[in-house]
Amino acid sequence: MTNFLHKLTMLDDEINHSTVHSQVEEIKQIDHQVAKGEPLIEAPAKLGLFPDQFEDILEEIGNNQKRKLTDINNLFNNFRQYLSLKYGVWSVPNLKTAHLIKNRLHIDTALEIMAGNAYWSKALENVGVQTISTDSLEWAKTSSTGAEPFHPVINLEATEAIKHYSDVDLIICSWSPNFGKNDIAAIDTWRKCSNAKHFIFIGEEDGATNSPEFWQNNWFKQTAALKAINDSFQSFDFIDERIFEIDNEF
Template sequence: MLNREKLLTLKEQYINDSQSLIKIDTVIEILAALDQQQLPDHRFSNLLEDVTTLSRHPERLLLDDALAELRETLIVNYGLWFLPNADWVKDLARFAGPRPIIELMAGNAALSAALKAQGHAVKAIDSLDWSGQDNERPEPWTTVIKQDALTAVKESLQEAKDPNSQPIFVMAWAPDTSDDDWHILQYLRSQPQPFHLIVIGEKNGATNSKHFWQEADLELNDMLNQHYRAFDMIQDAVYLVH
């Protein structure tokens, strides 16, 4: 896994390669921010090289292999399965406007913590049952309500008094090992009021159930994707789900 010492050693090895140094410094900044329970400030594009670039610069293969460890480092060391940045959090808050946000399956609730720091009304929900995962020790960045996601959705809709108070549900990197995401979408669709569900994940890939992707009506919203970037080979994006 990645750490500061390993990254500084890589800097010495790639001291004459400006493009590689930019990537290494980016990861150093990311890990330094996470150590302080802060999100990185700005968007960053895929840190890994494509096959064509590696064929022209085989000397970068060692660095590429090292940076491919970032995802595992985030999960094991920080309990984070996806990595939003501060610019994207601002986009999400602007999109939500006065409506509260409920982060379902929040994990360590880094997103909720960042939204709270901006003064946005947010509630983090998670079962906190991480047994069998690469990181089994939740260390939330902010208060997390221990509850299953579907129950939280039902209670939140019952509490909403008018359309302006109806929450926006955010579900990032839902596991691909259960149909919980599909049950949530089914329930939302069964209700008389319109709903707002934002999903961050890789369509038909590393996140969410197959049933969910088959049935979800997806919209790639421009505002919600202008500062969100995949940082490795997993091509996750931000979807409005109808």
């Protein structure tokens, strides 16, 4: 992954097609913003070529370019992995979504648990939400990407953080692991020990994030506010990343 952008640029030059080039430029812009430690202004455009797009482009550039087109499409589809390996982030926040979280949920303060490098905390702070970032930091012991968080991170396990910072308006958790039951424990602690009005998770239903038990529960809110938030946060790749709110009265 260290040569990701170099390979992308090289293949883009060789393929020389406007649709491919626009996606390469989108990736470079995202990478530039993440490298600066700043959230995106709005959600990025969809990356990766659908089968019909792939065939249409191949017809234009010639079948002899199929290997290169396949290679660059694989890079498009692995961009999230590149971001995780280089910057330690799996989810890419944007300020439009952060504004909507603040305004539609009516929050002034937030706690991010299992925050990793706290990229979502940075986005919320940028739109005026006073945010506390917490993480057990176990992952950072074996990953160099944990050395430079986007927002200061306090070393606290999720349930302890919820108990300690019980007076925030919002608890947010992005890409909770799809193993263990830390997400279940966090929700249970929130209900028993926190005054937070809202608890949102960012991830993929029955996929890359959260425990199986988490998705089996019927505790997800469906509100106009949440729909507006999700409309601003469309996933940029094949992972169906969305924002989920937990009902405190389940």
